[in-house]
Amino acid sequence: MDVFNSISEIRQSRWADPTLSWGLVPTMGYLHQGHLSLVQKARTENDRVMATIFVNPTQFAEGEDLSSYPRSLKRDLDLLKEAGCDVVFVPQDSEIYPDGFQTAVSVNVITKQLEGASRPTHFGGVATVVTKLFNIAQPTNAYFGQKDAQQTIVLKQLVEDLNFNLNLVICPTVREADGLAMSSRNAYLSKDERNQAHVLFQALTEGKNLILKGEKNAAEVRHLMKKLIEQQPLAKIDYVSVANGRSLEELETIEDGEVLLSTAVYFGNTRLIDNIPLSL
Ligand code: AMP
Numbered sequence: 641m642d643v644f645n646s647i648s649e650i651r652q653s654r655w656a657d658p659t660l661s662w663g664l665v666p667t668m669g670y671l672h673q674g675h676l677s678l679v680q681k682a683r684t685e686n687d688r689v690m691a692t693i694f695v696n697p698t699q700f701a702e703g704e705d706l707s708s709y710p711r712s713l714k715r716d717l718d719l720l721k722e723a724g725c726d727v728v729f730v731p732q733d734s735e736i737y738p739d740g741f742q743t744a745v746s747v748n749v750i751t752k753q754l755e756g757a758s759r760p761t762h763f764g765g766v767a768t769v770v771t772k773l774f775n776i777a778q779p780t781n782a783y784f785g786q787k788d789a790q791q792t793i794v795l796k797q798l799v800e801d802l803n804f805n806l807n808l809v810i811c812p813t814v815r816e817a818d819g820l821a822m823s824s825r826n827a828y829l830s831k832d833e834r835n836q837a838h839v840l841f842q843a844l845t846e847g848k849n850l851i852l853k854g855e856k857n858a859a860e861v862r863h864l865m866k867k868l869i870e871q872q873p874l875a876k877i878d879y880v881s882v883a884n885g886r887s888l889e890e891l892e893t894i895e896d897g898e899v900l901l902s903t904a905v906y907f908g909n910t911r912l913i914d915n916i917p918l919s920l
Contacts (some may be wrong), residue, residue, distance in 0.1 A: 641727045642674040642722045644699050647776050650690070650729050654777060660687035663809075664779035665771065670710040670824035671719050674814040678783040679723040681811050691720050691775055692729040694736065698744075699765030705909075726865040729777070736772060745771045747794050747801070753888045754902060755790045755913065756876055763794050768794060774804050780808055787813045787821050788889065789900055789915040813914070815841065821914045833907035836872040840903055842915040843868040847882065847901045848916050851894055858882040861901070869905055878904035878911065885917055896920045 645652050663682030675691075682689045693716055700706035713730065720728055739801060744764055751763040774782065784792055792810045799808055814822050819837050819841030820834075822894075829837055834889040852863050865880045882891050885898025902915035 641717070641725055641728065643717060643730060645730055645732065645735065647735060650727070650776055653727050654690070654733045661780040662686055662777065663689045664773065664777045664782045664806075665689065665691040666765050666773050666782070666784075667691060667693055668695045668824065669716050670712050670827065671815075672822045672824065674785055674787060675823040676719060676723045677814050678785060678811050679720065679725055680894075681809065682781065682783050683724040684810070688726045689724065690727040690729060690779065691725050692731075692773055692777075694729070694731055694769070694773075695708055696736070696765055696769040697733060698737070698768055699762050701761050703760060704759075705825070705828075707829075710824055711854070729773075736769065744768050745798070745802075747797050748796055750790070750793050750888060753790075753883070753890075754879060754881055755904070758904060763791070763795055766791060767794060770800065772800065779806050781809050783809045783811060785813060786915070786917065787812055787823070788913070789902055789917065793886070793888065793898065819845070821912075825910055825912065828910040829907055830848065831918065833874050833910065836874050837905075837907060837912060839869050839872045839875055840905055843880070844901050844903060844914060844916045848918060849902075851899065851918065851920070852881075856894045858894050861894070865901070865903065869903065874907050876906040878906060885919075894920070 662807045663686035665678045665682055695707055695709050745767040746764045747767050756763055818838040818843050846868055847861045848863045850864055855861055861882045862880050869875050869877055883900050884891055885900040900915055901916040904913045
């Protein structure tokens with residue numbers, strides 16, 4: 641497995657044989673089985689697999705956890721090698737954002753709700769760095785997790801609007817035994833917080849079950865999910881959403897089509913997100 645820090649090395653490796661297909665797996669490192677599931681999927685669908693490890697400063701706002709974001713490069717590289725990755729791109733900030741950098745990519749409508757409402761600068765940073773990674777790696781296929789549901793919708797819009805010549809592949813959320821979605825940020829949780837954090841998936845699952853039983857009133861579903869989350873003393877709700885799965889507009893009435901149940905919950909300073917997509 642090759643580990644490169646520079647864009648020029650990545651380009652050289654990518655184009656050494658132009659007939660090969662490449663799968664790209666962008667990450668911020670501190671890898672877990674969720675990330676590795678993307679690498680494993682990419683491994684089955686491409687001649688070569690490239691992962692990136694880059695904690696992208698432009699997607700963090702002032703006061704968020706950029707400086708404390710967990711890092712473990714040596715372990716990450718071992719895991720990527722074991723998962724069958726061919727190339728890892730580990731750039732310094734200055735390789736991605738050199739002095740004088742002044743361009744930003746913004747996706748405008750679908751970024752205003754949910755995560756975008758709580759983190760107004762987040763998706764601009766994501767769209768900019770992913771655009772750069774797509775241009776640097778020029779993958780055949782790019783792999784992202786359903787865990788970040790709104791991100792997948794933003795990136796679909798980006799790929800369509802900017803005519804990127806690649807396929808986006810969205811992979812299912814990988815969970816711990818109690819249902820908690822795997823996340824690098826789970827490492828921040830105290831023992832008590834960790835024990836209560838399964839409530840996100842529990843609430844989403846109960847919300848899903850209520851809808852599958854025939855509930856059409858979205859407010860009832862949101863109410864049930866909120867009630868369950870509030871039963872955990874350390875949980876502080878940011879949002880609980882029952883939205884149209886394409887536009888992300890909050891629903892009043894649940895109708896057939898794509899529905900996204902999602903939530904963001906604080907445990908202390910740690911902000912966890914999770915979602916369940918439904919096709920009705
Ligand atoms: P991150 O390192 O948090 O930026 O995540 C990198 C990629 O891994 C993103 O596409 C995430 O959606 C995906 N990912 C993170 N956690 C999970 C998970 N539990 N299951 C599946 N994919 C995940």
